[in-house]
Amino acid sequence: MxxxxxxxxxxxxxxxxxxxxxxxxxxxxxxxxxxxxxxxLPLRASIHEAGHAIATLSFPELLLDHVTIVGSNDAAGGTAMGVRRGKPMTVSALDAFLVAIVAGRAAEEIL
Structure with missing residues (x-):
């Protein structure tokens, strides 16, 4: 369709x-x-994935590829993010990535 x-x-x-x-x-x-x-569930997934996305966009070392709340398997959604191409995996980039990972759960707790 x-x-x-x-x-x-x-x-x-x-x-x-x-x-x-x-x-x-x-x-x-x-x-x-x-x-x-x-x-x-869709509302919670939206908040969770938005937390990842907002945190990712807050760090110049990171790149946000896409965000979805269309579930698959056991996940209610997903966010594709990573370190920008051509950028080395520095301690700062790793810290930013870890913040972006935990930001989904943090967004759920805040809202």
Whole structure:
């Protein structure tokens, strides 16, 4: 299914269920999986991944590739980050990377 079919399919799914569109409808259409949780999991994953992303963008040594809250296997989302190409893995870069890693959990605790 193409990305331009997501809204139409989401509307049809909700209409067939006899209700308005829910976030879970769109998530199910995109991932192809029924949602077995509440809205809490996507919100928590969003906060967690945003924590990684914001911390990564705060350090010039680091590069943010992408962020997703579309789960796979046992993960509710993911953030691809690393040390910029051409930059050596210095103590400062390692510290920045470790901060970015723990920032996901820290964001959950703060919010």
């Amino acid at each position: 193409g990305q331009f079919e997501y809204p139409r399919t989401t509307r049809r799914y909700a209409r067939n269920a006899g209700r308005s569109i829910l976030f879970e409808d769109l998530l199910m259409v995109i991932t192809g999986e029924e949602s077995h949780g509440s809205r809490e």
